[in-house]
Amino acid sequence: METTWQISLAEINRRRSRRRVRRLQEELAPSDVEKGALAKTSYARCMASVVGYREEPGLFTKCLESYRDCPGLELLLVGIDGNKAQDMEMANIVRKVFPQDILFIGLQEPLGVTAVRLAKDYILSKLGKTDLAYLPAGWTFHDIPRELRNEAKEYAMHMVYARAVEILKEHNALDPYDSSFRAICVYQPHISKKGIMFTNFVFSWVLGQTHDISYLWTSDSDTWVTPETLPLTIGCMVSDPKIGGSCSSLSIHNENDSFIASLGSAAYWSELAITRGQTGAIDAVDCQPGPCAAFRLSALQPNLFDWYVQTSLGIKTIVNEDRHLTTNLLLDGWKVTFNTEAIAFTDTPTTLLRWLLQQIRWARANQIETFQYPLVYAIHGPIFFITAMNRFYGPISIMVVTFRYVFHGDSNRAYSLVDLFLRIALCTTYNYLCNRRHVCSWLFLAISQIFYQLPLPGIIVYSTATALEGGWGTSMRNKKEAQKAKGGGWDHLRAITAVVCWVALAAAAIARYFSTAFAPAWRLQLMLLSAAGTAATSYYFLLRQSQRA
Numbered sequence: 001m002e003t004t005w006q007i008s009l010a011e012i013n014r015r016r017s018r019r020r021v022r023r024l025q026e027e028l029a030p031s032d033v034e035k036g037a038l039a040k041t042s043y044a045r046c047m048a049s050v051v052g053y054r055e056e057p058g059l060f061t062k063c064l065e066s067y068r069d070c071p072g073l074e075l076l077l078v079g080i081d082g083n084k085a086q087d088m089e090m091a092n093i094v095r096k097v098f099p100q101d102i103l104f105i106g107l108q109e110p111l112g113v114t115a116v117r118l119a120k121d122y123i124l125s126k127l128g129k130t131d132l133a134y135l136p137a138g139w140t141f142h143d144i145p146r147e148l149r150n151e152a153k154e155y156a157m158h159m160v161y162a163r164a165v166e167i168l169k170e171h172n173a174l175d176p177y178d179s180s181f182r183a184i185c186v187y188q189p190h191i192s193k194k195g196i197m198f199t200n201f202v203f204s205w206v207l208g209q210t211h212d213i214s215y216l217w218t219s220d221s222d223t224w225v226t227p228e229t230l231p232l233t234i235g236c237m238v239s240d241p242k243i244g245g246s247c248s249s250l251s252i253h254n255e256n257d258s259f260i261a262s263l264g265s266a267a268y269w270s271e272l273a274i275t276r277g278q279t280g281a282i283d284a285v286d287c288q289p290g291p292c293a294a295f296r297l298s299a300l301q302p303n304l305f306d307w308y309v310q311t312s313l314g315i316k317t318i319v320n321e322d323r324h325l326t327t328n329l330l331l332d333g334w335k336v337t338f339n340t341e342a343i344a345f346t347d348t349p350t351t352l353l354r355w356l357l358q359q360i361r362w363a364r365a366n367q368i369e370t371f372q373y374p375l376v377y378a379i380h381g382p383i384f385f386i387t388a389m390n391r392f393y394g395p396i397s398i399m400v401v402t403f404r405y406v407f408h409g410d411s412n413r414a415y416s417l418v419d420l421f422l423r424i425a426l427c428t429t430y431n432y433l434c435n436r437r438h439v440c441s442w443l444f445l446a447i448s449q450i451f452y453q454l455p456l457p458g459i460i461v462y463s464t465a466t467a468l469e470g471g472w473g474t475s476m477r478n479k480k481e482a483q484k485a486k487g488g489g490w491d492h493l494r495a496i497t498a499v500v501c502w503v504a505l506a507a508a509a510i511a512r513y514f515s516t517a518f519a520p521a522w523r524l525q526l527m528l529l530s531a532a533g534t535a536a537t538s539y540y541f542l543l544r545q546s547q548r549a
Contacts (some may be wrong), residue, residue, distance in 0.1 A: 003427060006274055007274065009278040009279075010064055010281070018447075020037040037152070043071045043231060044231065044234045044235045046074070046216065048076050049197075049216060050077070050220065051220060052080065052220060052222070053193070054086060055090060056091075056222075057093055061097060063224045071231045072230060074182070074184060074211065076098075076183040076184070077186065078186070080185065080196070081190050082188075083106060101183055103183070105185070105186045106186075111163070111164065114159075115159075117224075119141065140316075141153075157305050168206060196307045197321060200299075207302075214296060214532055215234045216297055217234065218294070222347035227347075229344050232339060233292075242335045245293065246288070246336065246338070248343055250345075251268065253345040258351070265444075266448035267448040271448070273429075284384050286326060289388075291346040293325070294330075295307075299332065300325070303325075309507055310324055331376055331379065343438070346397040353542050359456075360463050364468075364469065367463055367467045370388050405509050406512060424446050462494075498537075503534055507530040511527045
């Protein structure tokens with residue numbers, strides 16, 4: 001019943017996306033509709049922001065080349081999170097791909113750092129010595145009275161926008177341009193993905209105000225788009241002024257690189273697309289993925305400073321940049337949609353270790369946003385709330401039930417194998433019928449559900465316990481960074497241990513189930529052997545794999 005409910009919501013979203021695309025196409029000239037093409041007069045004018053750090057050259061080249069033929073795209077803002085010699089490899093690629101229509105802007109101080117410095121200076125100038133004495137050591141903006149904090153934010157952003165205008169004027173980036181497309185490459189000292197995104201957002205707002213562009217597509221340096229990705233995603237946003245953000249479907253372009261990549265690709269459709277489709281049914285998607293998100297600039301701009309300085313329990317957050325952008329839109333009452341008719345292609349980890357670290361990072365972001373902003377559930381209703389709670393408490397419940405079964409033999413609430421296989425069959429059938437052109441085969445769709453769900457309880461528990469850790473988990477892809485990553489499994493031993501312990505517990509549960517039926521006298525020995533063997537094999541495989549990364 002639960003799976004049927006989830007698929008029904010996903011199907012409602014899919015049909016709604018089709019209706020929006022159909023309305024968009026009805027605005028085209030009849031001849032263009034017959035050809036299935038988008039007419040020039042229908043293009044929604046937009047900008048695109050692509051950010052990256054020490055990306056693999058071939059991947060980054062393909063990413064940039066995919067934006068050459070995007071209808072309606074007038075400005076491409078490429079943000080490089082680094083300004084050292086090794087980072088300039090990406091800048092050289094930008095120059096090769098766009099040899100004529102390119103501007104380079106180098107910053108000595110990231111605009112996010114500038115904004116925080118200005119806001120703190122403003123606060124200190126307004127507080128007397130007595131007030132300062134009451135501030136805790138290492139104070140954050142959330143320790144400041146709301147009225148003063150808002151004043152400081154407005155002052156800092158006003159000055160940052162003024163600085164951005166000054167920089168763009170120095171490079172003639174605000175002048176009218178003759179060609180239909182222009183690229184701007186910005187590089188700054190390395191901080192984080194959130195840092196370079198903030199800089200690109202500030203420049204995008206200024207450029208949008210100057211050139212009368214209202215929409216921004218955002219993506220990563222490992223992702224490429226099709227000629228229809230931006231027109232379909234942003235075109236459907238234009239038709240509804242209440243839509244503040246949207247995202248396209250996401251597929252994998254390196255699914256043939258390894259068996260893990262193939263399973264990861266299928267998991268995007270068998271699990272992640274259905275999850276996003278559930279909240280998409282009520283136009284309240286809770287996460288616009290970093291590789292395929294679009295924004296109405298007027299919805300994005302008011303929360304940029306608060307997004308950049310977000311803290312959780314006093315600690316600055318880093319891993320949830322895309323998730324928190326979406327939360328801010330939802331808190332402001334905007335619709336956030338999932339457009340299943342548009343698609344972007346991104347990179348997925350090719351090894352199990354990197355895939356697990358990616359899932360842990362995503363889960364950390366989810367835990368922060370799920371529990372830190374309960375007001376969003378009151379705004380967007382029970383479906384949004386039930387989906388969020390099920391995503392967290394479902395895996396936790398499975399772990400509790402498994403624990404009770406292994407140690408106490410309590411089978412009253414044991415997981416039903418019939419339900420499990422019915423769920424796999426139902427999800428596989430639905431996805432294969434709807435998305436067969438994007439998946440390897442129905443077999444991969446079926447296996448990918450086990451691949452995704454099996455380690456999930458361990459991932460949820462560990463990510464909740466370490467939600468405020470700020471590391472990205474995986475290394476960058478260029479040669480030097482990939483070399484640094486060799487042996488990196490030992491750096492993530494805690495994360496590996498959490499997942500391995502859960503998988504070993506699941507193995508013990510399976511051993512108990514079959515030994516009870518076929519060899520009850522050997523039950524304990526078989527359970528211990530299964531758990532130990534699974535743990536040893538998992539450790540060996542993951543740590544050895546990291547040596548070959």
